Amino acid sequence: MSTLTSAEVPVTPLRRVGTAGVFLLTLAAVVLLAAVHVTQGNADVGALDLLSGVLGGSDEGARVLLASRLPRLLAAVAVGAALGAAGSLMQSIARNPMASPDTLAVSAGAYLAVAAAAAFGLSLPLALSGGLALFGGLAAAALVLALSGGGRTGTTRLILAGSATALALGSLTNLVMILFEEATHGLFAWGSGSLVQSDLNAVAQLGPLIVACLLAAMLVGPKVDILGLGDDTAAVLGVNVRRLRLGLTVLAVVLSAAAVTIAGPIGFVGLCAPVIVRLLPKSIPGLHRNRSLLPLSALTGAIIVIGSDILLRALLGAQAGVDVPPGVVTTLLGAGVMIWLARRYRDAGPTRQPPAVRTVAARSRRAYLVIVAVCLTLLAAALVLGMLGGDRWLLTGDVANWLQGRTGRALTFVLDQRYPRVLAAVLAGAALAVAGAAVQAVCRNPLAEPGVLGVTAGAGVGAIALLAFVPLAGVWSMSAVAFAGALAAFAVVYGLSWRGGLNSDRLVLIGVAVQAACTAVTILIIVKSNPWNTAMALTWLSGSTYGRVPVQLIPVALALVVSIPLLAWLRRDLDLLSLNEDTPRVLGVPLEPVRLAALGASVLLTSTAVSAVGVVGFVGLIAPHAARALVGARHSRVLPVAVLLGAVLVSLADTLGRTVIAPAQVPAGLVTALIGTPYFVWLLWRSRAR
Template sequence: MPPAILTRSAPARAGAHAPRPGVRPALAGGLLAAATAILALVHLTQGTSTVDAADILGLLAGNDDGTTGAVVAASRIPRLAAGLLVGAALGAAGAVMQSVSRNALASPDTLAVNAGAHLAVVTVAALGLQVPLLGAVGVAFLGGLAAAALVLALSGAGQSSSVRLVLAGSAIALAFSALTSALLLLFSQETRGLFAWGSGSLGQSGLEKVTLLAPLAGAALLVLFLKSRSLDLLTLGDDQARVLGINVRGTQVLAIVLAVLLAAAAVTVAGPIGFVGLAAPAIVRLAAPRITGLHRHVALIPASALMGIFLVLGADVLLRAVIGAESAVEVPTGVITTVFGAVFLVALAHRMRSDGPTRDAAGVSLRTVGAARSAGVLLVLVVLLAAVGVAGLLLGDAKLLLGDLANWVSGQAGPVVSSVLDTRVPRVGAALLAGASLAVAGTAIQAVTRNPLAEPAIIGVSGGAGVGAVIVITAVPLAGFWTVSAAAGIGAAVVSLVVFGLSFRGGMQTDRLVLIGIGVSAAATAVITLLIVLTDPWNESKALTWLSGSTYGRSLQHLVPMAVALLVAVPVIAALHRTQDLLALDEDTPRLLGIRVPRARLLLLAAAVLLTASSVAGIGVVGFVGLVAPHAARALVGASHRLILPAAMLLGAVLVCLGDLIGRTAIAPAQLPAGLLTALLGAPYFVYLLFRSRLSR
């Protein structure tokens, strides 16, 4: 694969230069169709009943004993039909999105179409809304279209940078996922079964959905097929397409609307099955140089649809072959496609050449502020932290007074006040420590990568810690807290070695680092979902609470790892504050000044991993804190890390503590995990950063 496949100019070159002669399209298509047909036959043989391959072959030969036909018609054909529809819809949708945005990383996932459609469907179910004029497809379509429009607007129609498109889509998807998780927790009865469905499941109770949506998807595919010549000309660039008589804006809008409609149909049938829309057309485009005419949309769209079917059916066959048909009933097929797609994204990112503006040091502020202002800012943050901490202790399902807190501190409180504060103090302490840890970790990572949009959750470190902890929790339910903490540390360390090792190979490219991290993070989330569904499929709240970050049930022992990590890591990071100033500038300046850059990076990243692992072990996975706190600190106190570090620590502690406070009080006595609130608070700021950086160019 040429590295330029990920750049915004790659599709234009593909449209302008025909590939060298190679395999005939009919032969390649026939081979893929034959392989897909074999997969479909294998797919029909898998299930929980005793119907096997011989019975299926007998049924195809016209020999039906009554049982075989009933089983195949009731369960296996609907599942196969769902796989065919979903795979074709997602593959074609991804191909069109990539062509229109001229970005090979565009897909229903990276444009947040799946997340928007999922949120819309869950919202309607949670609130009990009746939408007879729209139906499930209309609701999913509107949600997906709104998400795609927002992401494309933030990323400059997807044409400014591959990494910018993925960052914008990831931010919107995380925010929508937080809202979706909140609804699933608040309306657990109304949305029962939608957690596993949220990862994409081919299980069907009949053919009703497929028969309803197949004509709609077929019509969308037909229109796209008829517009294939216009899509070909779009790849030449807007100006050349206009000269050739193409209505550029009209064609782009029509193509995006039809692609979103296909993605919405897929979500309605099977839930948001991840990464098929990215991987299927990307694989086809990789094969285009060797297959004559495959770069043209008249062949690209059907080939991507067929490849999507192959990937979806292949994932479902692999899933049931590995874990068995009984267990596979509860496991979403989208978990497997997400893992595969994430690996594919990592492979693409590993071979990309950096072209995004987010890698530039210009994204890091170089301004300085006066000592008086810096001291004033830090003082205000300390007062704010104290106010939020005290409010966290006093507010909740039971309201307390300052006198109650004073009596508790002096040991004179009554049993009710003591009981409340004995449980509330560790929660507030955990929020403060976790927020400070994530903020310092984000500061170090941003300095090392020279990317103000990097943070522990986005680059996969939090996900790795989560996988390590969940493995122990699910495999050894009686494991102690320290065992879980150690597992989280090991998971974070392993993922960090993978992410940073792949990113730094051949020279550090921060765009590549972020893309690899996003892929690893998606894979980690899928693995966590798989582990929880396999071991405890009925306890959705357990999964959502862990993945959302919660201080519920924390005790003083849960604070120890975070406190120790801060005591060990913060002095190391603080001692290297001048080094971080230089690393944030460029690659050459610190070397010229005698700094051992590899050693400094290793120390900073190791400290960041330690802080992230301890916070995940303490309260679960919390996103955006490591992004928002350092960036806000930089805006308040300037570019010196001597001031950024304490300001970020205070801001991170305030953000998580405030999220925990709102989660405990907004709907008391019910509660929302702190991580959901920090995502809802942090995502808009992240979107603002992307929008502002786009306007500055």
């Protein structure tokens, strides 16, 4: 990432304060917010009662302070400081201002490890629980950094690698919570952080570890400053770059794991805190050296967490401090910071090139027709397998008799329930594949898909809101609301991405930020409307065909009928658009109308697919890329093959999900995520090598 494009920083009073003054002001802000924080709570105990309790005049005030409010406050301070410092270290390691425990999937890895332990009924002591979270976070961070070249090969690659890894780990976590609902009860809301503490044990045990990591990181601060000059320069100046980077990564992950162990994954604090500190005037002596930057980021992280908790309870009431995770507020804040960064920063030089993924040369017409025939055969086989498979396996003769109306009541009931599910999976897979092909052409990035533009999450917000507040709403209402949510998310992403033109990298980065914000809103809706029915919400957010009826298939079928001819008509423009920015202009292609038409079709297809089967990930990534690998890059051939491959993928995922652990079921979206993640990892690794 290059430095800020703004001109000289204006003169501000902070320049005359100095580094010590900035520290004192930040510390004073922490103390002031802490004083406000302890006055909030469910108990009818005010500030005077608490003060009296501290002075020994009120037993009730002392009891409330020690049993509830002080543990919550200290947890907020510890978690904020740990995440702020971890984010500062990760940004220094990657030399990328968008690196954080969230974008590197550290929190997702730690969350999965804790959820898995809970699912198997393991009641671990705090030290072992923290070690388990450390292992999960370290594994996730190592994978993301390996795929993104340490984060130095471009922001887009880093964010895509982190988002995909977090999605895969989140899918595994959701699967664990669905299959072990009783054992993991309460972990859904905890997955966005919870500052509720019954005692001081967690902070007392992990607080010294956080302080030790901060001190260790500050000791090597001068070496980290040298590392910022570049690997070659640092090596010439005597810094062991590999050892230093490894040590800093371990420290950052330990800090993140400690935060997750205390309060769960509280999102985007590690992104926001260092960015806010780096906005301070550079003329203040020593302020932007790591020995100052690190503790300031820790204090700023504490301010963000405490302030978010205060804001949450001030707006939604004291009970919201128990019901609503503070990570909802910090994620919304982090999404705003990420959008600001995406609009203000840009990659420099060769790292601005999108990830290159090799495609085959154009096939002959005969080879193309053979591939289409094979895909049609696979789709027919997937349809048959979908009708036969389930908690009760049937024979092809049973299906033939059912088609002729000659089956008994039991078989008729089973197949009447099964065929809408099979068709829903096929139609949704086809819709998501076409949407992915359109998005990849517009973004000129074979690793993009509708989900990274916020469209899928926006549709999910609309659908979950309708399910929560109008549970008896009809199919058309669901489709309309999902489309409205997807359209609103797309409008925000497109509008914020426009700065004298549409930059594909900026579009992806802002889309990921809007996706995170929509996910936070979805969690807020769920925990406020029906916190006890998280299985329903998780099933929907994981993509499921359970309980589908024929009328629910009509919107997605109509969307396909409208969108496929439109994109087929634009096929040559999409071919040119996927090359570069200049060629279409030279050849007279109206860029903005074509982009809007293609992305509008993608929004329509994605929203109707979400209304039909919920949120299904990776299909829009895998199917178009696999189609290009089979038939070349021409959209006249990519679109039909992608339609068939998407339909096959979701159909097989749905069948596998309802047969592998029958009578229990795995949502189709989780299966596609588990299938898609290795493929995505392979794509990133292959393009990294190239």
